[in-house]
Amino acid sequence: MSKQENFIDFTFSDILTFILRWKKHLIIIGLIAAVVSAAVSFLITPRYEAEVVFYPTTVNSIGNAMFTDLNKRESDVLAFGEEEEAENALQILKSDKLSNRIINNFDLMKHYEIDPNGAYPRTKLQKKMENNISYTRTRYLSISIKVLDEDPEMAAMLANGIAAAYDSVKTEIQQEVAREAFAIVDEEFKNKEKEVWDLKVGLQRLGAKGIIDIEKQAQSISESLYGMKASSSSSLARIKELQSEKDTLAKYGSEYTNLYETLILELEELSMLRKRHKKSKVDVEKTIPHKFVVSNASPPEKKALPNRKLIVLLGTTATLAMACIYLLFIEQRKKIEA
Numbered sequence: 001m002s003k004q005e006n007f008i009d010f011t012f013s014d015i016l017t018f019i020l021r022w023k024k025h026l027i028i029i030g031l032i033a034a035v036v037s038a039a040v041s042f043l044i045t046p047r048y049e050a051e052v053v054f055y056p057t058t059v060n061s062i063g064n065a066m067f068t069d070l071n072k073r074e075s076d077v078l079a080f081g082e083e084e085e086a087e088n089a090l091q092i093l094k095s096d097k098l099s100n101r102i103i104n105n106f107d108l109m110k111h112y113e114i115d116p117n118g119a120y121p122r123t124k125l126q127k128k129m130e131n132n133i134s135y136t137r138t139r140y141l142s143i144s145i146k147v148l149d150e151d152p153e154m155a156a157m158l159a160n161g162i163a164a165a166y167d168s169v170k171t172e173i174q175q176e177v178a179r180e181a182f183a184i185v186d187e188e189f190k191n192k193e194k195e196v197w198d199l200k201v202g203l204q205r206l207g208a209k210g211i212i213d214i215e216k217q218a219q220s221i222s223e224s225l226y227g228m229k230a231s232s233s234s235s236l237a238r239i240k241e242l243q244s245e246k247d248t249l250a251k252y253g254s255e256y257t258n259l260y261e262t263l264i265l266e267l268e269e270l271s272m273l274r275k276r277h278k279k280s281k282v283d284v285e286k287t288i289p290h291k292f293v294v295s296n297a298s299p300p301e302k303k304a305l306p307n308r309k310l311i312v313l314l315g316t317t318a319t320l321a322m323a324c325i326y327l328l329f330i331e332q333r334k335k336i337e338a
Helices: 001-008 010-020 022-041 062-066 081-093 096-106 121-132 150-206 214-229 236-285 309-338
Strands: 048-056 132-138 143-149 291-295
Touching: 001 150, 010 121, 010 291, 010 309, 048 081, 048 150, 062 143, 081 096, 081 143, 096 121, 096 150, 121 143, 143 150, 143 291, 150 236, 150 291
Parallel strands: none
Antiparallel strands: 048 143, 048 291, 132 143
16 A cells, blocks of 8 residues: 555544544644633624514505506505515615615615725725625525614614605606606696697587587478478568578588597597606605515614624634644654654
């Protein structure tokens, strides 16, 4: 068997023998490592974790949700959001708009003791926030906001503040679009109202000429003329009067028909625009919460970090492992040199 094979080929009994041979040294090293790890863990500033859990809603347009027939409604204001809504919520939570809101509301630059005039203050602040604030989607499609901070009160306030900012930021984003949409609908609605008014004025003008219902009037005049012409006692003046009315109907009849039929169509369009105008106005003027809060954050009583037991365990284990490798290397080197 070669020297290289002796170096890497070990059985369980070899390992056990090795540990027993160096047990005193390993015990001392382990005790020292445990003490040092424990001391280091006490030097780490404790941090507390606060958490807010909420479900995003499915509603984007209040007008559509509240003023649409139930059988045509695309969303329910009381429905919990699913995967798409959860992903959208995460995007908003991670947006610069929300981050800037939180930085300003809680003066995080000062809270994290970052010098705004120093080197790369925004980068340092962003790194600090990434280490202390996390947004995750749970297995139940809710959103979890977790905040770590040295002050338990601040941890809770920051977590609840982020949840509140989510509502306001999403509302602002939606209303930016809603205001532009409302401006377009409002202009179209007013134009349509003017068109309808012009058509009504045109019909009123024809009504002043005696044209009110072209079909009934034409039928009545024709029947009267036919009866009077058939009668020998009919008044010639009355016949001329009816003939004049008939000529007036013939002159303005097509205009009346066109105005009347156009008015019917325009009134239908105006009715649809009025509903759309009402919905768009609601989207601009009214707001509703964009989340269902499952649990608000409260000041935690126990620290989340550091986990001293875990630090001592990992530190001691890593130190013993390195010590074993070093001692093993020394033994094998002596064997090779011998």
